[in-house]
Amino acid sequence: MVFCVTFIPAPLQARADTVKDVVKQLDKVYDQLVLDPEGLNDVAAAKAKLASLSRDPDSAPWPDVFAVLLTDQVITKLGGEDAAKGKIIDFVCDLAAIQYSTHAGELRDNMESFREKHASTITALFGSDFNIDDLYDYLLAAKGEVPNVITGNVSDLIALASGDYGQIRTTMERWAGDAFNRAATGQYSLFLNKLGTIGWSIDKLIYAKDIISAKVDPGYAGEIAMLKATVRSETHFLKNGKEWDQNINLKAGDTLPLKLSVLDFSMAGYILHWKVDDASIATVDDSTKTLTGAAKGKTILRAYINNPETDWVYQGTVHVTGGGGHKE
Incomplete structure (x- = not known):
């Protein structure tokens, strides 16, 4: 779910420009991805597996996802257990589709589709004072914190492009968690507060994302390919x-x-x-x-x-x- 690991550091932009700005800046990430045919194939393979992933709430990996995200508060806000399960499945799959976009045009389409499809779910979960554009802006702010998180951490920095699976995964998740928490100040402190009211947290969102990635992206090859492309673009x-x-x-x-x-x-x-x-x-x-x-x-x-x-x-x-x- 934490698809912002594919974003390059970027300043906040005006609300209307959020999707446009993300896509424009990610052009150079995708330029690097096409120079890595094997990595591009890994991202495309994960995208294909995600598209064919069963949305039956009783099939894997959904019971594990529900164990993390299907809280009593979420059930209440989304209209009962069955409705909540269906909305969580759609929400998680569509957010993961953003992560496994293979080119800038597809990223734009996936982000705009997600905004249109899940606006009501975000409002139900977080209230009318926090919407999907706020979420996108928060993710950009978190990515902008990455250079501050990794300053001076040479071994972790170089590991991102090394192909060392274990080190990359450990590094990425630590950076993501630290960057999200650093970004959750000022106007974005509202997001962490709202997560808490429904029994969610940054760590839970990262864990839920990992459950999906493990199912559709064996060895996290697609994620690693996007990380390499991001580092190379910077x-x-x-x-x-x-x-x-x-x-x-x-x-x-x-x-x-x-x-x-x-x-x-x-x-x-x-x-x-x-x-x-x-x-x-x-x-x-x-x-x-x-x-x-x-x-x-x-x-x-x-x-x-x-x-x-x-x-x-x-x-x-x-x-x-x-x-x-x-x-x-």
């Missing part, structure tokens, strides 16, 4: 202390230090390994973390954990022009 080559685009220009003989910012952690380039596809165009000294132009042409540069083909964090194109000889 990874930038640094040149002269400034974030650079995906194209790195230098002359043959020129040398650049290999510096990288990952989710605002500017020392990541010293921890990761580096590799170019064509050493006749440019070379990397992984011990000194430097890039040197060799001959006119272009080649792909990657920063990675252990395998440049599967667990890369950054990928850019090096364009080498005529002779230079400058060392930055």
Whole structure:
């Protein structure tokens, strides 16, 4: 249910722009996802399993979900036990569909559909002073807290792109819980209060989400693929202390230090390994973390954990022009 793990850090926007802003900012996440065909397939597979998931309240995984979310308060607010079960199933499935969207257009459609379909459920649960747009804004605010949560936590930060299943899951859930609680201040303290009145909490929502993910996304491969894409979308080559685009220009003989910012952690380039596809165009000294132009042409540069083909964090194109000889 906590689909905001796929959101990049973003400031709050005007209410009418919430869905539009989320979709616009997530374009670069999906741009990274398409560079990972295996990961994209994992997300699509989870989406397909979710679509075919039985909505019979007596079939798995719903009894486990009800054990977490079907409280006496929820039963009362949603019109009785049978009605509450049906609404919880629809609510959880449609929210999970947002998480497993495979491109920006689909994300927009799923978010708008969720808003239209579940407005009455949100009102019944939380009252007329908190609606789905408030929920979307709160999730954006929580995601905006992620850099504050992870500051200085280097091993956890790099683990997100490493493919280490256990570490990724543990890290993600801790960050999500901390970010949600940090965001629940000021205007958003109302949300935590309203959760409490129906017997829910952030931890319960995360647990319920995990129950669904375990059923439709074995090994959480789809979630991990989206996490990798999110981290990669927030990874930038640094040149002269400034974030650079995906194209790195230098002359043959020129040398650049290999510096990288990952989710605002500017020392990541010293921890990761580096590799170019064509050493006749440019070379990397992984011990000194430097890039040197060799001959006119272009080649792909990657920063990675252990395998440049599967667990890369950054990928850019090096364009080498005529002779230079400058060392930055």
